[in-house]
Amino acid sequence: MGSSELSWELADHPRLPKGKTVAVVILDGWGEADPDQFNCIHVADTPAMDSLKKGAPEHWRLLRAHGTAVGLPTDDDMGNSEVGHNALGAGQIYAQGAKLVDLALASGKIYEGEGFKYIKECFNKGTLHLIGLLSDGGVHSRLDQLLLLLKGANQHGARRIRVHILTDGRDVLDGTSIHFVEILENELLKLREKGVDAQIASGGGRMYVTMDRYENDWGVVKRGWDAQVLGEAPFKFQSAIEGIKKLREDPKANDQFLPPFVIVDDNSKPIGPIVDGDAVVTFNFRADRMVMIAKALEYENFNKFDRVRFPKIRYAGMLQYDGELKLPSHYLVSPPEIKRTSGEYLVHNGIKIFACSETVKFGHVTFFWNGNRSGYFDSSMEEYVEIPSDTGISFNVQPEMKALEIAERARDAILSGNFHHVRINLANGDMVGHTGDIKATVIACRAADEAVKIIIDAIEQVKGIYVVTADHGNAEDMVKRDKSGQPLVDKDGNVQILTSHTLHPVPLAIGGPGLAPGVRFRRDLQSAGLANVAATVINLHGFEAPDEYEPTLIEVGGN
Ligand SMILES: O=C(O)[C@@H](CO)OP(=O)(O)O
Ligand SMILES: [Mn+2]
Ligand SMILES: [Mn+2]
Numbered sequence: 001m002g003s004s005e006l007s008w009e010l011a012d013h014p015r016l017p018k019g020k021t022v023a024v025v026i027l028d029g030w031g032e033a034d035p036d037q038f039n040c041i042h043v044a045d046t047p048a049m050d051s052l053k054k055g056a057p058e059h060w061r062l063l064r065a066h067g068t069a070v071g072l073p074t075d076d077d078m079g080n081s082e083v084g085h086n087a088l089g090a091g092q093i094y095a096q097g098a099k100l101v102d103l104a105l106a107s108g109k110i111y112e113g114e115g116f117k118y119i120k121e122c123f124n125k126g127t128l129h130l131i132g133l134l135s136d137g138g139v140h141s142r143l144d145q146l147l148l149l150l151k152g153a154n155q156h157g158a159r160r161i162r163v164h165i166l167t168d169g170r171d172v173l174d175g176t177s178i179h180f181v182e183i184l185e186n187e188l189l190k191l192r193e194k195g196v197d198a199q200i201a202s203g204g205g206r207m208y209v210t211m212d213r214y215e216n217d218w219g220v221v222k223r224g225w226d227a228q229v230l231g232e233a234p235f236k237f238q239s240a241i242e243g244i245k246k247l248r249e250d251p252k253a254n255d256q257f258l259p260p261f262v263i264v265d266d267n268s269k270p271i272g273p274i275v276d277g278d279a280v281v282t283f284n285f286r287a288d289r290m291v292m293i294a295k296a297l298e299y300e301n302f303n304k305f306d307r308v309r310f311p312k313i314r315y316a317g318m319l320q321y322d323g324e325l326k327l328p329s330h331y332l333v334s335p336p337e338i339k340r341t342s343g344e345y346l347v348h349n350g351i352k353i354f355a356c357s358e359t360v361k362f363g364h365v366t367f368f369w370n371g372n373r374s375g376y377f378d379s380s381m382e383e384y385v386e387i388p389s390d391t392g393i394s395f396n397v398q399p400e401m402k403a404l405e406i407a408e409r410a411r412d413a414i415l416s417g418n419f420h421h422v423r424i425n426l427a428n429g430d431m432v433g434h435t436g437d438i439k440a441t442v443i444a445c446r447a448a449d450e451a452v453k454i455i456i457d458a459i460e461q462v463k464g465i466y467v468v469t470a471d472h473g474n475a476e477d478m479v480k481r482d483k484s485g486q487p488l489v490d491k492d493g494n495v496q497i498l499t500s501h502t503l504h505p506v507p508l509a510i511g512g513p514g515l516a517p518g519v520r521f522r523r524d525l526q527s528a529g530l531a532n533v534a535a536t537v538i539n540l541h542g543f544e545a546p547d548e549y550e551p552t553l554i555e556v557g558g559n
Helices: 047-053 081-090 097-107 114-120 143-155 177-193 218-230 240-247 291-298 342-348 364-368 403-416 428-433 438-461 530-540
Strands: 022-027 060-063 128-134 160-167 197-205 235-237 261-263 279-282 314-319 331-333 353-358 382-387 421-426 465-470 506-511 519-521 554-556
Touching (some): 022 403, 047 438, 081 342, 081 530, 128 143, 128 218, 143 160, 160 177, 160 218, 177 240, 403 421, 421 438, 428 438
Parallel strands (some): 022 421, 022 465, 160 197, 235 261, 279 314, 353 421
């Protein structure tokens, strides 16, 4: 039976009432780890989160937020916002992009699909361009997948290949970009030895070039366009390794923010602009930071910046990045078909939804939450509010970010009585954690905690229920550690700052005056993860969860 024939009607929960306002708060990048000076959540003053934990074993627990619990290939994979919010919103665990690409490459099916056949048409006369994040972080892309794709594309006819790299330093240690470029150069050399004209053509740091999201700053995408498509950039080098070494000589340089550069030949001519008749693949599997560049590459009508030239190319994404917009229209691997998410169920069952975050996380509580789908399920039942993020600064400069504004909008939505379900994401722990600035991250954690307090107070007033959790770890551990947990130091004796997410579990707290007496966490689901939250929230709205969902975390004990 197709899913459209399944009913959307949820059964009444036998013990739990309807009509309570439920606030769902996602602390982005807020894991649980042992306390020490690199645990910014521990160092920060966080009275609201502390009080949720203290003495409340029935209403506070940990959840798995990484690896197979959220559909990633292995339990060595750290969690991230995409898979975390997908699991939270969908209540089911789907094999995610990273895994699907692994399988398609291993079986060779990637080369038999419509997307590859489409770009292959250009291999005879045109160049194949590969654009994406160069690291083994596994959040947006993976180097090993790129290398397999390079090899496979060549075996299937690509004779001229240009790679446009985006340096990481966010999912991996800062300064590791050189290492990844060396590995890539090695592979390109092997291809050249076989007579393939394969080279790196341009580059730049992921946070400054190409990988913006949720339309926070189109200037980022434009810088990428200029380098990748037009072959224009403020820096020109004869090799990417030489270029990155040069750029990193600036003491403030950082892989995440390297300026755009193009590789030029002996005559200072860029070696790989994208021109009519070329094929382009964006090789990131994760959606949010590819949607904007996909629009620039695909849309005939486009007014976000002056593209100067709009080459007639064949473009495919590694995945389709937006299922609602069908963007891009060609892709190498089908994305996970995330269906029957909790948001869609709730609106079908009369629950009015308010969702809010600031720009840099706005799509997390809407697009990701709803299974990588943009827009409303039912605009008469939902309101999504985006608070504009600061632009043009690194978030350690303003670590409070928009936590207060988000909390106030959520408070107003709660007190208005117009919504049953109020959902927010607080970006601080994650966005400031990624900067590696420990002092600023401590301030960030405190700001997020203050926002939690505002929401809990509002829930008290309307006799509602709160659910506070996180999507993955980040701020709770800011240092790279050895196997025994000791901080690692570099050759100068400095600790190695960790800018990435972590493998730690995240807290889940429930409470509020609306929580029915006897509601408590079950004890039989010790290894539960983020996907168990959706059924729990649906129960708290007074419904039984759908059968296909991961089990609820709560039970109603005797009085
Ligand atoms: O910034 C991002 O793109 C990722 C890290 O690569 O973080 P998050 O998953 O929290 O959005
Ligand atoms: Mn996140
Ligand atoms: Mn993050």
